[in-house]
Amino acid sequence: MFSRTESPYHQELSEFRVAYSKAGSITSLVLVLLGVGLDIAVYPERLGQFMAVRVGIALLTLLIFLALYTAAGRAWVRSLTLLWLALPQMMIAWMIGVTEGVHSIYFVGLHLALYAAGIVLPITFLEGVGFGLFTYAIYLLACALNPAGLSDLERLAGNSLFLLFSAAASAVCTYFNERARLQLFSLQREVAEKNATLVSTNQALAQIKGHMIQQEKMAALGTLSAGLMHEVNNPVNYSMMALNMAMLDPVVGQSADLKESLVDAKEGLARVQNIVSDLKTFAYQKPGEDSSRIFLLEKAVLSAQRLTGHELSGVDVQVHWPQDTHVRGDEPAIIGVMINLFSNAALALRKAARAQPCIEVTGQHRDGRLYVTVRDNGTGIEPDNLTRVFEPFFTTRSVGQGLGLGLSVSYAIIQRHGGILSVNSEAGVWTEFSFDLGVADPSV
Secondary structure (H helix, E strand, O other): OOOOOOOHHHHHHHHHHHHHHHHHHHHHHHHHHHOHHHHHHHOHHHHHHHHHHHHHHHHHHHHHHHHOOOHHHHHOHHHHHHHHHHHHHHHHHHHHHHOOHHHOOOHHHHHHHHHHHHHOOOOOHHHHHHHHHHHHHHHHHHHHHOOOOOOOHHHHHHHHHHHHHHHHHHHHHHHHHHHHHHHHHHHHHHHHHHHHHHHHHHHHHHHHHHHHHHHHHHHHHHHHHHHHHHHHHHHHHHHHHHHHHHHOOHHHHHOHHHHHHHHHHHHHHHHHHHHHHHHHHHHOOOOOOOOOEEEEHHHHHHHHHHHOOOOOOOOEEEEEOOOOOEEEEOHHHHHHHHHHHHHHHHHHHHHHOOOOOEEEEEEEEEOOEEEEEEEEOOOOOOHHHHOOOOOOOOOOOOOOOOOOOHHHHHHHHHHHOOOOOEEEEEOOOEEEEEEEEEEOOOOO
16 A cells, blocks of 8 residues: 555556456456366366356456445555456466376466466566565475375476466566656656746746837837827917807807807817827836836726727626725726726627616725726627636637737736735626725835
């Protein structure tokens, strides 16, 4: 029985031995019963007696085979294997003793078990030596108990040499088989460790690649923002001034339609100003730079909502914040996380085609951190995919609609802030992403 402190090699060998012991015991059982053909050909007068013994040995072997399916049987597999190996040897020795002793043809049967044990079964070198000596000992005992005794010493010596040679050959086979198993196990362990290292390295490379792609996107967005501010802000300001002047004209006060049109135009320009203002965050701060400043999470989420306004068209976005949402961290990165969550939610809502598509954003203070949940009533996530959503390059979108890096990068961003991005979902009903950020400490 193996102890809990034995090496992984011996633990694996135990499982290997159980499988081979099951197959070997059944093979032994079949060969024992098939030996009745030899009984009929050589000793027909003892057929009934030999048949009874063979059936008894077969039943004992069957019990051992069934025991190997139990926890106790698997724990004592070494002893049970040697036991069912010894049963046919003892049967053959008995047959030798009650027939012709040294001259019995059943002597050949002892060799079959020796070679089978040495070549096929995963027994150790010492067990192989012990099995060979046991076989030879019961052979000598059977010959000695035969009525003819040990009178033909020359034949006995020849048979002994032959039997001892088989036992030695069997022991040598067990020795080299055991070495081969140990080398194979060591190789398997080495390959498994290298594979684990490669998997870990690939995951790290995938995360690095995801971060690099995200940084390139943020840098590109910063460049675009700077250009937009230069090209758009001035004409928008001129237009706003012109609209304000136009609304002071007495003619506007006399025409309700004209006034309404000017108000709509002014609101549209105000929205453009807000978008440009949101993009300033990316224009004047590089990703990862000044990543521990205090900012208002409520304002950051509103920026993300405006930047995904086209995708969220027709979606009811409900926001519930506590009184204070000041947090410390990398504002552009958190905006990027919210943009990703809003985009994913919008896609799920389009696929679900809800009559009342809704996204609910909730903030709650707990244990010195601000916990945020983003919940949508879209298609939900299948249980098989739920544990994989944060894996790099995993995506359920069609080819060309995404690299599957958004959530893995978002997970890393929240992790960098000392929090955890988690997901919960009911397939076909809803999905909820949650993360937490450290609240602002005015003393720092």
